[in-house]
Amino acid sequence: MWKFSKEFTGRLCCFPKDPLEDVESWSESVDKVLGCKAGQIAFQQFLKSEYSEENILFWLACEDYKKIKSAPEMISSANRIYSEFVQTEAPRQINIDWGTRESIGKNISQPTLNSFDTAQKLVYSLMARDCYPRFLKSDIYQGLLRRNESR
Incomplete structure (x- = not known):
């Protein structure tokens, strides 16, 4: 199971709200992931796990x-x-x-x-064609979704 890093705490997105509030919207497009600091961090951690950071x-x-x-x-x-x-x-x-x-x-x-x-x-x-679909199925993204839903 993927552990949430300290980087996910605090306000990381461009918006004055919890950075993980937008986690569900990340499934809409790779642009949604790349357009948010928390999304970038999560996607980067996923890519690092695939040796393509x-x-x-x-x-x-x-x-x-x-x-x-x-x-x-x-x-x-x-x-x-x-x-x-x-x-x-x-x-x-x-x-x-x-x-x-x-x-x-x-x-x-x-x-x-x-x-x-x-x-x-x-x-x-x-990234959009190859990595992003795997990111959506990854433990990293799925864990963030579950964490967000359990609030």
């Missing part, structure tokens, strides 16, 4: 990257994302096609806010 970590890094305002910060962040997730033999290498990986590599010296869009869409699609 790099997917959500990359997706979240891309979301943060798109909010960057300064060029020096963009260059630094792009290089970090590239070396951590994209380049061949990266420590948390994501599963993307060779062409996408090559395209990012060619343009990494002059990154734009859209540098990782194609790779992010591929990873999102993989």
Whole structure:
């Protein structure tokens, strides 16, 4: 049985209410899970149990990257994302096609806010199609549902 971590206590969502109040809505779409901090944490724990945590970590890094305002910060962040997730033999290498990986590599010296869009869409699609349905059946999600219903 999965134990609830301390991360699930407190107010984690964008809303001023219990973060697990929305747990039932997570079954509607992967966007509902990714749109809530508690959902992200639960999904990340599930992906970690499946040895594919790099997917959500990359997706979240891309979301943060798109909010960057300064060029020096963009260059630094792009290089970090590239070396951590994209380049061949990266420590948390994501599963993307060779062409996408090559395209990012060619343009990494002059990154734009859209540098990782194609790779992010591929990873999102993989999570939505493959990981998300298993998450809904997982002990992690089912445990959160039961916990929410027992209140």
